[in-house]
Amino acid sequence: MDNKRGSSRKNGRPWLWFCLSVLALFAAVGCWDRWEIEERGFVLGVGLDLAEERPGAEPVYAITLQKVLPGQAGFGGGEDDGGQGQPVYNITTLNPSIFAGIREIATRVYREPYLDDLLVIVVGEDLARRDLQEPLDFFLRDPRIRWKVRLFVTPGEAKDIIALNPVQEPITSIYLSRLAENEHRTSRFPPSSNLGDVGPALKTGHSVVLARIEGSDKEAKLAGAGVIKENRLVGWLDEFETIGLHFLSGEVRGGMVAITLGQEGQAFRIAGVRIHCRPRVVNEELRFAIKVWVEGDLGEDHQRRRALDIGYLQEIEGEVANQVKTWMEATLVKLQREYRADVVGFGRQVEKRFPGWWREVKGDWEEELFPHVPVDINVSAYIRRSGVAQ
Amino acid sequence: MLKDRITTIQVALLLYTSLVGVGYLAMPRRLAETAGRDGWVNLLLGGMLLLSVNALLVWLCRRYPGQTIIEYSQAILGRPLGQAANILLVLHFILMAASVSRIFGDVIKLYLLENTPLEVILITFFLTGAYLAGHGLNPLARMSEVMFPLVLAPILLILALAQMEIDYGEVLPVMTIGLYPVIQGAANSFFVYTGFILTAFLVAFMQQPEKALKASSLGLAGTILTYLVIFIVTLSSLGEASLYWSTYPVADLARRIEVPGAFLEKLEAPLMALWVLTAFTTMTPSLYFGTLSLSQMLGLKEHRGLVYLFLPVVYQVAMLPRNYGETILLGNIMGYAALAFIPVIILLALVAKLRKGGGGNG
Numbered sequence: 001m002d003n004k005r006g007s008s009r010k011n012g013r014p015w016l017w018f019c020l021s022v023l024a025l026f027a028a029v030g031c032w033d034r035w036e037i038e039e040r041g042f043v044l045g046v047g048l049d050l051a052e053e054r055p056g057a058e059p060v061y062a063i064t065l066q067k068v069l070p071g072q073a074g075f076g077g078g079e080d081d082g083g084q085g086q087p088v089y090n091i092t093t094l095n096p097s098i099f100a101g102i103r104e105i106a107t108r109v110y111r112e113p114y115l116d117d118l119l120v121i122v123v124g125e126d127l128a129r130r131d132l133q134e135p136l137d138f139f140l141r142d143p144r145i146r147w148k149v150r151l152f153v154t155p156g157e158a159k160d161i162i163a164l165n166p167v168q169e170p171i172t173s174i175y176l177s178r179l180a181e182n183e184h185r186t187s188r189f190p191p192s193s194n195l196g197d198v199g200p201a202l203k204t205g206h207s208v209v210l211a212r213i214e215g216s217d218k219e220a221k222l223a224g225a226g227v228i229k230e231n232r233l234v235g236w237l238d239e240f241e242t243i244g245l246h247f248l249s250g251e252v253r254g255g256m257v258a259i260t261l262g263q264e265g266q267a268f269r270i271a272g273v274r275i276h277c278r279p280r281v282v283n284e285e286l287r288f289a290i291k292v293w294v295e296g297d298l299g300e301d302h303q304r305r306r307a308l309d310i311g312y313l314q315e316i317e318g319e320v321a322n323q324v325k326t327w328m329e330a331t332l333v334k335l336q337r338e339y340r341a342d343v344v345g346f347g348r349q350v351e352k353r354f355p356g357w358w359r360e361v362k363g364d365w366e367e368e369l370f371p372h373v374p375v376d377i378n379v380s381a382y383i384r385r386s387g388v389a390q
Numbered sequence: 391m392l393k394d395r396i397t398t399i400q401v402a403l404l405l406y407t408s409l410v411g412v413g414y415l416a417m418p419r420r421l422a423e424t425a426g427r428d429g430w431v432n433l434l435l436g437g438m439l440l441l442s443v444n445a446l447l448v449w450l451c452r453r454y455p456g457q458t459i460i461e462y463s464q465a466i467l468g469r470p471l472g473q474a475a476n477i478l479l480v481l482h483f484i485l486m487a488a489s490v491s492r493i494f495g496d497v498i499k500l501y502l503l504e505n506t507p508l509e510v511i512l513i514t515f516f517l518t519g520a521y522l523a524g525h526g527l528n529p530l531a532r533m534s535e536v537m538f539p540l541v542l543a544p545i546l547l548i549l550a551l552a553q554m555e556i557d558y559g560e561v562l563p564v565m566t567i568g569l570y571p572v573i574q575g576a577a578n579s580f581f582v583y584t585g586f587i588l589t590a591f592l593v594a595f596m597q598q599p600e601k602a603l604k605a606s607s608l609g610l611a612g613t614i615l616t617y618l619v620i621f622i623v624t625l626s627s628l629g630e631a632s633l634y635w636s637t638y639p640v641a642d643l644a645r646r647i648e649v650p651g652a653f654l655e656k657l658e659a660p661l662m663a664l665w666v667l668t669a670f671t672t673m674t675p676s677l678y679f680g681t682l683s684l685s686q687m688l689g690l691k692e693h694r695g696l697v698y699l700f701l702p703v704v705y706q707v708a709m710l711p712r713n714y715g716e717t718i719l720l721g722n723i724m725g726y727a728a729l730a731f732i733p734v735i736i737l738l739a740l741v742a743k744l745r746k747g748g749g750g751n752g
Contacts, residue, residue: 203631
């Protein structure tokens with residue numbers, strides 16, 4: 001009681017405090033940034049194509065948004081959609097600005113596009129060959145778009161990939177992004193093909209690779225890579241060249257090596273890879289030495305020899321090592337001679353090791369020096385286990 | 391006049407929470423702009439400078455026990471010159487509070503409240519801060535004790551989760567551009583340590599002033615270590631290229647993190663929510679010590695009401711920048727103001743030594 005009286009004497013005018021608290025209520029009723037969930041037009045996938053090239057002006061982009069239709073996305077027994085299938089709505093708009101294009105969709109769709117949950121961006125080949133930095137700038141600039149958004153290039157039109165009707169999953173964008181999560185099961189597409197890893201490289205003009213995606217009617221195939229140099233797609237790496245690339249950069253997270261010894265085939269499952277890449281100067285000449293250690297299990301063997309035989313296992317190991325080396329060399333030839341694109345990051349190794357020299361040659365590295373650097377590749381393979389059959 | 395008494399650990403925590411400010415979101419980019427990969431060397435050199443200046447400051451304070459820099463600067467330099475230094479100090483606190491709040495407002499608007507007017511964000515922020523600052527140093531010190539784990543939590547969370555995809559080789563090569571640009575960069579990047587001048591006030595309030603050097607050095611060393619780890623982890627995780635063009639590299643670190651199983655995504659939102667406290671623990675002390683300086687300069691006994699007179703000035707300065715570039719400029723001016731105190735402190739120490747002023751054991 002005493003305390004209460006004390007405080008009211010201190011405050012003096014209770015009516016003033018009452019009015020102030022009522023006023024304070026007005027500040028609490030609203031929120032400028034309220035955005036109800038049913039008012040959000042969830043966009044899960046974006047396809048970017050080149051619609052029209054205009055000389056001397058910005059090109060016109062064809063922007064395809066995949067929006068989820070919330071009414072049909074309930075995954076219970078959807079009786080009334082009559083087998084029509086996909087709970088998505090793909091909408092394409094033409095605009096020379098991605099940002100404006102996405103916002104102008106408000107003239108056709110009443111829910112504002114909500115990009116926070118974006119999963120994939122697919123870029124068509126025509127656009128990728130022209131320039132990638134400009135169309136992707138918006139996605140890198142918006143603070144709400146996550147950096148783990150998968151980024152794919154397709155040899156056809158991105159629109160067609162977004163419009164796929166996969167059997168395995170009703171929403172195409174979810175299907176595409178789940179496919180990319182298989183990075184630890186196969187090495188046939190680059191695992192770091194996402195906005196956060198590629199974006200900075202595009203802004204600074206470094207060479208990178210993007211995962212390549214192709215579609216048929218009911219499914220897509222995620223395999224191979226597009227080589228991006230100076231923000232432009234300059235060419236493709238096929239599936240095996242992509243594996244070779246992963247061995248060069250040490251990014252292998254899984255996959256298979258199939259070999260033939262004599263007439264019969266064996267398959268080797270990659271369990272772990274360690275690489276050591278180091279530039280050296282031998283006789284005034286820059287050389288790279290790459291050492292690769294692969295270990296894994298024997299998954300399949302068509303021969304009748306016993307896998308208990310250590311000598312036989314060593315033969316297989318030698319052949320696996322040979323196969324890996326062949327892949328790596330094929331990729332290197334393509335990157336050095338054909339594309340002149342240092343996507344592996346050899347230049348970065350030179351910078352670490354010979355920083356003074358690097359500052360002099362930095363500008364000429366990709367065009368003049370990188371294509372002629374000799375690379376010595378040394379692969380060792382180890383079979384650790386061979387299954388339960390001998 | 392100085393009724394409040396604070397403990398040794400409160401001094402360390404108050405310094406830590408005041409110095410680890412809003413700037414850390416952009417700090418890796420600012421450092422990379424001047425020094426590239428060697429930004430952490432800048433932090434380290436700047437940190438050494440910081441610790442030695444702080445030792446000098448503590449020595450000065452111990453010579454004039456129970457007095458703040460506002461009082462003993464007049465005793466050392468004489469009234470006109472001392473007051474001139476004090477005006478500089480008040481301006482510095484205005485700049486510090488304004489710059490911190492503006493960056494805070496910009497980031498909140500960018501990441502959380504896109505449609506909320508900046509004025510509303512800043513006014514609510516300032517009024518809360520003024521309420522606390524008006525109650526004196528003790529509540530402020532207790533706040534820093536409570537907030538310390540909450541300031542540290544988002545930093546530790548982000549740094550731990552970033553360990554999943556990281557290549558510490560990004561730090562190499564070290565110091566290829568030579569020593570001189572690094573030293574130059576260290577001066578330019580001193581802005582991250584703005585607020586160290588707080589020691590000049592805090593010692594006067596300490597229960598055990600003999601522990602002043604230990605307490606303040608602990609708080610500052612914690613700050614230096616935090617910044618070092620943030621810079622190295624951000625560089626190693628994002629790569630040098632990202633540091634240059636990302637506006638807030640540490641926030642992008644959160645944007646990049648994906649916890650397997652995807653049950654923790656979009657970490658920026660909780661990070662920003664906790665980060666509000668970081669801004670608050672920097673803005674409020676600068677508001678409090680700004681008002682305290684002003685009241686002591688004018689010889690006032692009570693500074694409570696002065697906070698509300700001080701606030702509109704800070705608000706006006708915070709609203710001055712018209713775009714992000716000008717916000718950075720405001721931050722730079724604040725940084726140079728902080729740097730300008732170093733010669734002032736050395737001058738004060740020299741004159742105090744020559745005049746053999748002060749009664750304390752120096």
